[in-house]
Amino acid sequence: MTVKLYEDDPYLREFTATVTKVEGDWVVLDRTAFYPGGGGQERDRGTLDGLEVTGIKGKEEISHQIPRHNLTVGSQVKGVLDWENRYGLMKAHTGEHLLFSSLSRRTEMELVKISLSKEKKVLIVKGHLDWDMVRDAVHEVNDIIAAGAEVTCQHVNRENIGEGGPRVKLDRISDRMVRVVSIGEHDSAACAGVHLKNAMEVGMLLVSKFTSAKPAGDWEIEFQVGPEAVRTAVDHSVRSLMLAERMGALPQDSLTAFDNRDRELTKAREALKTYGKLALSSLQPEKLGEWKFYSGSFTGLDRKLVMEKANEMVADGNSIAALVCQDDKTFLVLACSADVKLDCVSLLNSVLSQHGGRGGGKPNFASGGTSVQIEPSVLLAEISRLLITR
Ligand SMILES: [Zn+2]
Numbered sequence: 001m002t003v004k005l006y007e008d009d010p011y012l013r014e015f016t017a018t019v020t021k022v023e024g025d026w027v028v029l030d031r032t033a034f035y036p037g038g039g040g041q042e043r044d045r046g047t048l049d050g051l052e053v054t055g056i057k058g059k060e061e062i063s064h065q066i067p068r069h070n071l072t073v074g075s076q077v078k079g080v081l082d083w084e085n086r087y088g089l090m091k092a093h094t095g096e097h098l099l100f101s102s103l104s105r106r107t108e109m110e111l112v113k114i115s116l117s118k119e120k121k122v123l124i125v126k127g128h129l130d131w132d133m134v135r136d137a138v139h140e141v142n143d144i145i146a147a148g149a150e151v152t153c154q155h156v157n158r159e160n161i162g163e164g165g166p167r168v169k170l171d172r173i174s175d176r177m178v179r180v181v182s183i184g185e186h187d188s189a190a191c192a193g194v195h196l197k198n199a200m201e202v203g204m205l206l207v208s209k210f211t212s213a214k215p216a217g218d219w220e221i222e223f224q225v226g227p228e229a230v231r232t233a234v235d236h237s238v239r240s241l242m243l244a245e246r247m248g249a250l251p252q253d254s255l256t257a258f259d260n261r262d263r264e265l266t267k268a269r270e271a272l273k274t275y276g277k278l279a280l281s282s283l284q285p286e287k288l289g290e291w292k293f294y295s296g297s298f299t300g301l302d303r304k305l306v307m308e309k310a311n312e313m314v315a316d317g318n319s320i321a322a323l324v325c326q327d328d329k330t331f332l333v334l335a336c337s338a339d340v341k342l343d344c345v346s347l348l349n350s351v352l353s354q355h356g357g358r359g360g361g362k363p364n365f366a367s368g369g370t371s372v373q374i375e376p377s378v379l380l381a382e383i384s385r386l387l388i389t390r
Pocket of ligand 1: 039192
């Protein structure tokens with residue numbers, strides 16, 4: 001049985017202990033301040049006699065993995081925690097309890113998973129959630145943090161836990177005694193993790209990501225605490241102010257301004273498509289040798305639409321269509337009727353290759369482009385010349 005120093009003093013950064021068992025790389029100590037992980041909180045990091053602890057396991061007997069150690073039973077060791085990592089995890093864990101309870105005061109919700117590490121702090125829940133609830137919950141959490149609330153731990157007999165008691169999934173706990181972590185009057189939950197003494201130490205909590213997750217109905221909530229949360233909040237705030245300025249709106253109106261612009265963009269796209277179809281349909285062929293030759297250049301049109309229209313133009317027989325679609329690059333479509341014996345792919349490539357571009361397709365339909373803008377009349381003139389001289 002290893003004495004869990006982190007339970008009585010979560011702020012203990014260094015300790016001495018005696019080795020009670022050695023199994024290869026794994027060393028059991030009579031007491032430890034290293035939290036083996038659990039309740040979603042990642043295991044501690046640090047060193048034992050200067051050697052990195054690469055794994056921690058066990059419940060009653062806590063075993064520490066120390067590759068290349070030369071410890072034996074009875075050895076005295078000094079443990080040093082990576083305190084920055086641990087203190088960050090304590091802030092994250094206390095913050096997570098506050099966030100979950102604040103959210104559950106707003107909607108019926110079920111906890112799916114917690115994952116707290118230095119790099120990422122994630123809460124996955126199932127329920128009906130939206131951005132307004134997230135914002136209100138985060139406000140509430142930060143109010144509690146600012147006011148401060150004492151965090152206490154006590155072991156409660158599972159038989160005494162009833163309706164209205166702490167949040168607990170008794171089916172997941174086998175022990176008779178359940179460790180309950182309470183944050184003032186705000187939250188009370190079964191938890192084996194390492195917590196702060198006072199919620200004030202969290203400093204600040206910020207939700208940095210809120211997205212729907214699989215399966216449907218699950219939500220992934222990523223959050224940050226302490227100085228990291230402050231930095232992100234400032235970055236997000238400045239970016240949001242810059243965005244509002246570019247939208248020509250007040251920050252509080254920027255979402256409405258974005259929606260309005262989105263609607264305008266959809267309308268403009270639809271109008272462009274309508275006029276594009278009209279322009280493509282009114283294109284008249286000229287005579288080129290024995291063929292009807294459709295050629296034209298269109299700026300900003302959807303490439304798929306241009307390809308569809310090229311196919312329609314050559315459907316009648318004895319026709320060739322060369323259409324250029326111009327945006328920040330130049331896209332060329334070359335199509336011919338089934339009765340026209342042309343290799344559109346090689347013809348298209350002999351034109352595009354002169355401008356560093358290329359394309360592909362079938363003998364009677366090819367398309368391709370260049371990575372820069374090429375004057376459409378140049379491409380079309382080259383195609384006409386090649387068709388006449390072939
Ligand atoms: Zn917990």
